[in-house]
Amino acid sequence: MAYQYNGTTVEHDEEGYITDISLWSRELADIIAKDENIEMTDEHWEVVNFLRDYYEEYQIAPAVRVLIKSIKKSMGKDKGNNKYMYHLFPYGPAKQACKIAGLPKPTGCV
Amino acid sequence: MSDIEAPDAEGGVVKKFMFVNRKSPHGTVYAVESLEVVLISAAFDQDVSLAFLDDGVFQIVKQQDTSGLGIKNFSPAYRALGDFEITKLYVEQEALDERGLTADDLMEIMYEDEDDDYEEKPSVRVVGRGELSKLMSEQDVLLSF
Numbered sequence: 001m002a003y004q005y006n007g008t009t010v011e012h013d014e015e016g017y018i019t020d021i022s023l024w025s026r027e028l029a030d031i032i033a034k035d036e037n038i039e040m041t042d043e044h045w046e047v048v049n050f051l052r053d054y055y056e057e058y059q060i061a062p063a064v065r066v067l068i069k070s071i072k073k074s075m076g077k078d079k080g081n082n083k084y085m086y087h088l089f090p091y092g093p094a095k096q097a098c099k100i101a102g103l104p105k106p107t108g109c110v
Numbered sequence: 111m112s113d114i115e116a117p118d119a120e121g122g123v124v125k126k127f128m129f130v131n132r133k134s135p136h137g138t139v140y141a142v143e144s145l146e147v148v149l150i151s152a153a154f155d156q157d158v159s160l161a162f163l164d165d166g167v168f169q170i171v172k173q174q175d176t177s178g179l180g181i182k183n184f185s186p187a188y189r190a191l192g193d194f195e196i197t198k199l200y201v202e203q204e205a206l207d208e209r210g211l212t213a214d215d216l217m218e219i220m221y222e223d224e225d226d227d228y229e230e231k232p233s234v235r236v237v238g239r240g241e242l243s244k245l246m247s248e249q250d251v252l253l254s255f
Contacts, residue, residue, distance in 0.1 A: 054190075057186060057189075058186045058187050058189060058190035059182065059183065059184055059185075059186045059187050060149070060184075060187040060190055062190070062193060062194075063149070063152070063153060063194070065153070066152075066190075066193045066194055069193065070193060
């Protein structure tokens with residue numbers, strides 16, 4: 001299984017998470033988002049970029065509760081809440097946003 | 111120990127879990143597997159702590175570099191434990207001494223205390239063998255890695 005764009009092929013697992021995170025690009029993120037029926041806006045990018053920074057620093061993807069708490073800390077309570085995050089990513093902010101961000105499935109995601 | 115178990119907000123039972131880490135970080139999968147289970151356990155609102163003894167103290171030594179080993183350096187993840195509300199990391203003093211290490215060789219692992227105006231506090235506590243033994247005896251569940 002793989003995503004294909006501009007002649008590039010990027011392998012993904014059965015749930016759609018790319019297997020080699022170094023192959024991520026913004027273009028690929030748009031392709032993955034389309035698969036998830038998400039139209040990427042600045043608000044989506046804000047979360048995706050946050051996740052990539054988090055992963056860069058801690059080498060893990062946060063679980064949804066941790067993600068929302070961390071967003072609240074850095075962007076305020078208007079964005080760091082369930083309603084806003086599920087509005088952006090209806091099938092789970094951590095799961096969908098991590099997939100689009102090219103990260104592994106969140107640790108502690110049960 | 112009390113016979114009455116403290117109920118959490120949803121009426122479930124909160125148990126004391128301690129994850130005991132005894133092995134060096136990169137030679138086997140024990141350390142990374144332990145960390146994975148610890149992070150998963152955070153989802154269940156239990157009273158979780160970690161203990162580092164024997165070669166396990168090397169797991170939280172700072173400035174680890176795994177580039178020569180060809181494996182991922184997962185040690186930065188310990189610094190995220192505070193986000194997961196895991197704030198008790200006990201390190202055995204004797205294990206440090208025996209390996210020529212001090213508390214200064216360990217990563218700075220902090221958490222924000224919500225009950226104290228989000229003040230940053232250290233999660234790592236260096237304790238003697240006797241105290242660690244006492245802490246272990248107070249646990250409901252001990253998981254050894």
